[in-house]
Amino acid sequence: xxxxxxxxxxxxxxxxxxxxxxxxxxxxxxxxxxxxxxxxxxxxxxxxxxxxxxxxxxxxxxxxxxxxxxxxxxxxxxxxxxxxxxxxxxxxxxxxxxxxxxxxxxxxxxxxxxxxxxxxxxxxxxxxxxxxxxxxxxxxxxxxxxxxxxxxxxxxxxxxxxxxxxxxxxxxxxxxxxxxxxxxxxxxxxxxxxxxxxxxxxxxxxxxxxxxxxxxxxxxxxxxxxxxxxxxxxxxxxxxxxxxxxxxxxxxxxxxxxxxxxxxxxxxxxxxxxxxxxxxxxxxxxxxxxxxxxxxxxxxxxxxxxxxxxxxxxxxxxxxxxxxxxxxxxxxxxxxxxxxxxxxxxxxxxxxxxxxxxxxxxxxxxxxxxxxxxxxxxxxxxxxxxxxxxxxxxxxxxxxxxxxxxxxxxxxxxxxxxxxxxxxxxxxxxxxxxxxxxxxxxxxxxxxxxxxxxxxxxxxxxxxxxxx
Ligand code: SAH
Ligand code: SF4
Ligand code: F3S
Numbered sequence: 001x002x003x004x005x006x007x008x009x010x011x012x013x014x015x016x017x018x019x020x021x022x023x024x025x026x027x028x029x030x031x032x033x034x035x036x037x038x039x040x041x042x043x044x045x046x047x048x049x050x051x052x053x054x055x056x057x058x059x060x061x062x063x064x065x066x067x068x069x070x071x072x073x074x075x076x077x078x079x080x081x082x083x084x085x086x087x088x089x090x091x092x093x094x095x096x097x098x099x100x101x102x103x104x105x106x107x108x109x110x111x112x113x114x115x116x117x118x119x120x121x122x123x124x125x126x127x128x129x130x131x132x133x134x135x136x137x138x139x140x141x142x143x144x145x146x147x148x149x150x151x152x153x154x155x156x157x158x159x160x161x162x163x164x165x166x167x168x169x170x171x172x173x174x175x176x177x178x179x180x181x182x183x184x185x186x187x188x189x190x191x192x193x194x195x196x197x198x199x200x201x202x203x204x205x206x207x208x209x210x211x212x213x214x215x216x217x218x219x220x221x222x223x224x225x226x227x228x229x230x231x232x233x234x235x236x237x238x239x240x241x242x243x244x245x246x247x248x249x250x251x252x253x254x255x256x257x258x259x260x261x262x263x264x265x266x267x268x269x270x271x272x273x274x275x276x277x278x279x280x281x282x283x284x285x286x287x288x289x290x291x292x293x294x295x296x297x298x299x300x301x302x303x304x305x306x307x308x309x310x311x312x313x314x315x316x317x318x319x320x321x322x323x324x325x326x327x328x329x330x331x332x333x334x335x336x337x338x339x340x341x342x343x344x345x346x347x348x349x350x351x352x353x354x355x356x357x358x359x360x361x362x363x364x365x366x367x368x369x370x371x372x373x374x375x376x377x378x379x380x381x382x383x384x385x386x387x388x389x390x391x392x393x394x395x396x397x398x399x400x401x402x403x404x405x406x407x408x409x410x411x412x413x414x415x416x417x418x419x420x421x422x423x424x425x426x427x428x429x430x431x432x433x434x435x436x437x438x439x440x441x442x443x444x445x446x447x448x449x450x451x452x453x454x455x456x457x458x459x460x461x462x463x464x465x466x467x468x
Contacts, residue, residue, distance in 0.1 A: 007170065008168065008169075008170070010141070010142075010168070011141065011168060011170060011171070013145070014056075014141065014142060014143075014144045014145060015059075015144075017144035017145045017147075017148040018056065018059045018060050018144045020148060021060040021061070021144060021147060021148055021151070022059075022060055022061040024148075024151060024152070025060060025061055025062065025072075025151070026061060028072075028105060028151060029072040029105065031072075032061075033061055033062060033063040034061065034062050034063070034072040034073065035062065035063055035064075035065040035070055035071045035072050035073070036054075036057045036062040036063070036064055036065065036071060036072065036073040036074075036075070037064075037065050037066070037067070037068040037071035037073070037074045037075070038050055038053060038054055038057070038064065038075045038077065039068075039074075039075070039076050039077070039092075040077045041076070041077065041078050041079040041085055041088065041089060041112070042077070042078065042079025042080075042081060042085060042112065042113060043079065043081070044182050044229070044231050044267060045184070045187070045202065045231065045233070046077050046078075046079060046112055046113070047176070047182060048182045048184045048231060049077060049111075049112070049137065049140050050077045050176075051173050051174055051175055051176060051182070052140060052141075052171045052172070052173055053075060053077065053111070053140065053143055054173075054174035054176075055171060055172030055173040055174040056143050056144055056171065056172055057073070057174075058172065058174055059144075059172045060144065060147070064174070068096075068099065069099065071099075071106070072103075072105070072106060072107065073106075073107045073109065073147075074096060074099070074106065074107070074108050074109070075108075075109040075110070075111065076089060076092065076093065076109075076110050076111070076112070077111050077112040078110060078111070078112035078113060078114035078115065079112060079113050079114065080112075080113040080114045080116070080117060080120070080197050080201055080371070081113070081196070081197060081198065081369075081371075082366065082369035082371075083369045083370070084369065086114055086120070089110075089114060090124075090127075093108075093110065093124065093128050093131065094128070096108055096128075096130065096131075097128075097130055100130040106130075107132050107133070107147070107150060107151065108128075108130060108131045108132055108133070109131075109132065109133040109134075109135070109146075109147075109150075110124060110131055110133070110134050110135075111134070111135045111136065111137070111140065111143075112136075112137060113137060113197070113198070113201040113202065114201075115134050115135060115136045115137075115158075115160060116136040116137055116138070116160060116200070116201035116202075117197070117200070117201060117372070117373070118160070119372065121134050121136070121158050121160060122158075125156070125158055129156075131156070132150045132156050132157070133146055133147070133150050133156070133157055133159075134157070134158040134159070134160075135157075135158070135159040135160065136159070136160040136161065136201075137201060137202055137203070138160070138161045138162065138163050138164065138203060139159050139160070139161040140171075141168040141171055142159070142161075146159055163188070163203030163204060165203070165204055165206055166206075167187065167206055167208055169208070169212055178224065178225075178448065179224060179225055179226040179227065179418075179448035180225070180226065180227045180229075180418070180420070181220050181225045181227070181228055181229070182228075182229055182231050183213065183216055183217060183220065183228050183229065183230050183231060184208065184230075184231045184232065185207065185208055185213050185230045185231060185232050185235060185238055185251065186205060186206060186207040186208060186231075186232035186233075186234075186235070186237075186238055187202065187203070187205070187206055187232070188202045188203045188204045188205040188206055188233070189202055189205055189233035189234060190204055190205040190237075191233070191234060191270065191308075191310075192308060192375075193297075193307050193308050193309060194306065194307055194308045194374060194375040194376040194379075195307060195337065195340060195368060195369075195371065195374060195376040196371070196374060197371040197373070197374060198233055200373055200374070202233070205233070205234070205237065205240065205241075206241060207232075207238050207239050207240065207241060207242050209242065209244070210239075210242075210244060210246045210251055210254065213230075213251065213255070214254060214255060214258070217255045217258055218258050221258055221259075221260040221262050222260075224448075225262060226261070226262050226263065226418055226448065226449070226450065227262060227263040227264075227265060227289075227418055228255070228262060228263070228264055228265070229265040229266060229267060230251075230252070230255065230264070230265070230266040230267075231266075231267060232266075232267075232268070233268060234268065234269070234270040234273065235248050235266050235267070235268065235269060236248050236269050236270055236272075236273035236274055236275070236278065237270070237273050238251055239251070248266075248278060249275060249277045249278045249280075249281045252264070252266065252278070252281050252282075252285075252288060253281045253285060256281075256285040256287045256288050257285075261450065262287060263287060263288075263289050263418065263433060264285075264287050264288045264289065265288075265289040265291060265433075267293050268293055268295060268335075269292065269293060269294050269295075270295075271294055271295070271296065271309070271311045271315065271316050271319060272309065272310040272311040272315075274292075274294060274319045276319070276322055279319070279322055279323045279326050279327070280326065282323075282326075282327055283326040283327050289433040289434075290327055290329050290330050290331060290433045290434060291330070291331045291332075291333070291433050291434045291435060292323055292330060292331075292332055292333075293332075293333045293334065293335075294316075294319075294320070294332065294333075294334055295334050295335035295336070295364075296313075296316050296334050296335075296336060296354060296358075297309055297335060297336060297337050297340075298336070298337060298340060298343070298347065298350075298351055299313055299347075299350040299351035299352070299353055299354030299355070300313070300343070300346075300347035300348075300350040300351065301313055302347060303340050303342075303343050303347050306340065306341075306342065306376075306379070307337075307340060307376070308375075313350070313354060316354075317354075317357065317358070320332065320358055330434075331361040331432070331433065331434020331435065331436070332358060332359075332360050332361060333360055333361055333362050333363065333364070333434070333435065334358075334360050334363055334364070335363070335364045335365075335366065336351060336355075336363055336364070336365050336366070336395070337366050337367075337368050338351070338365065338366070338367050338368065338388055338391050338392045338395055339367050339368040339383060339385075339387075339388030339391065339392075340368045340376065341368065341376055341379035341380060341381035342379060342380055342381065342382070343368075343383070345391075348391050348395075351395065352394070352395065352398050355395070355398055355399060355402065356398065356402070359402050359405075359406060360399070360402065360403075361403065361406055361434050361435070361436060362399075362403055362435065362436075363399050365392065365395060365396065365399070367385075367388050367389065367392055368381075368388070404458070404459075407436065407458040407459070407463055408458045410436070410455045410458060410463060411455050411456065411457065411458050411463075412454075412455065413454070413455055414452050414453065414454045414455075414468060415432045415433075415438070415452070415453055415455065416432075416433070416450060416451075416452055416453075417430035417431060417432055417438055417440075417450070417451055417452070417453045417465075418430060418431055418448075418449075418450055419440070419442065419446045419447050419448065419449055419450075419451055420447065420448075421447060422444055422447070423439050426441055426443075427439050427440070427441055427442075428440055428441075428442045428444065428446060428447060430451065430453055430465075436463060437462050437463065438453050438455065438462075438463045438464070438465045439462060439463070439464045439465070440453050440464075440465050440466060440467050441466065441467075442467055446467075451467050452467065452468050453465040453466065453467055453468070454466055454467075454468045
């Protein structure tokens with residue numbers, strides 16, 4: 001075994017707790033494989049953390065269940081990015097009270113980004129006395145120890161370790177999908193966009209070593225994965241702080257060179273660091289998805305500056321136009337915020353202008369949500385929620401027009417698609433590299449395979465087609 005893979009003493013300790021729990025949990029729950037229910041809110045970073053937590057639960061001898069009524073352990077992995085996300089968690093934790101009453105041994109755990117905000121963790125702990133364990137994103141690797149403590153002492157606990165800047169490699173993992181998989185290449189964020197809570201709850205940016213990433217990607221491809229998505233809050237700054245000098249475009253190229261038939265995707269790119277070299281690597285390597293998710297957030301330079309995004313509309317369009325010229329079949333998607341503090345109608349109309357100029361395939365749209373502790377939370381915010389909602393309506397109508405024009409232009413063409421799931425009896429959902437869903441009549445055995453689909457009919461967001 002190479003030096004790199006040697007077990008960390010801290011993780012070794014966790015393995016010991018895991019072994020103990022293999023004996024303790026079946027006795028406590030009176031079944032050989034206690035049942036664990038894990039629900040994930042938020043982005044792919046949380047999904048990736050939950051896959052580790054599920055891996056650890058399986059190592060403790062648990063069986064995963066989709067049904068929280070029968071669960072012995074319930075865990076919610078939470079998201080703090082917008083107020084709406086937090087409200088949903090509060091609501092859903094409230095409904096667990098009845099389950100706890102029916103089964104007093106039920107172990108309810110809350111983790112994730114919300115728990116990294118002290119005031120929220122405290123509020124949850126106080127409002128929901130039936131929650132046993134609250135822990136933050138920096139201590140996920142200590143989950144076995146925390147469960148052990150909870151079940152052996154019966155005491156409640158909040159554990160919010162500080163960001164030690166380390167990456168704990170070698171944790172067990174249970175991947176949710178069998179042909180589409182997430183591969184985190186870095187954690188944290190150093191960008192401090194003024195509206196955003198992520199750097200406050202996820203800690204400083206740190207990159208995994210390229211050889212670990214390559215090994216994991218190879219193993220995934222060997223075991224049949226057809227799409228691998230490299231994950232990070234800003235993948236374009238991958239490699240900062242590593243001593244090996246590998247940056248994102250190089251890493252992407254190396255992963256794409258692994259033998260096998262697969263699609264390679266990545267999320268998210270920050271426009272300030274999107275390089276022409278990255279675009280060239282995509283253009284020259286057919287396994288890399290013809291898709292770029294490049295959040296612009298606002299079409300107004302004044303607002304971009306107040307958001308601390310560190311690029312201008314001109315710079316954004318420059319990289320987009322270069323990408324379009326190098327990759328003619330490129331699908332562009334983006335995130336946009338409406339109603340950032342002080343955004344005037346004039347600023348907002350510049351956002352619409354940018355959307356019309358770029359013609360995104362699809363957009364993820366958000367109304368600004370005030371996050372305590374971020375600089376934007378202290379900025380003047382004179383517009384009402386109704387005004388912002390009206391702008392959002394206008395934005396959605398604009399995008400709908402663009403999307404339907406774009407999807408209509410796909411009719412008659414043939415695309416390579418990955419068949420993903422059953423839509424209904426006899427019909428499967430397939431997806432193009434750009435994330436456009438195509439419904440195709442096909443038997444369920446085709447799920448998880450690539451196919452060529454000719455587009456026969458277009459709706460706003462969904463296309464119909466046939467396999468050729
Ligand atoms: N790291 C990624 C985004 C992560 S959060 C990036 O920089 O692109 C996903 C999206 O949520 C952001 O792109 C932004 O559009 C939105 N978002 C983040 N904080 C928000 C807030 N306070 N209010 C509304 N939307 C927000
Ligand atoms: Fe948030 Fe900005 Fe970091 Fe994205 S880059 S996670 S929006 S701070
Ligand atoms: Fe939410 Fe945390 Fe992701 S705040 S968006 S789950 S990094």
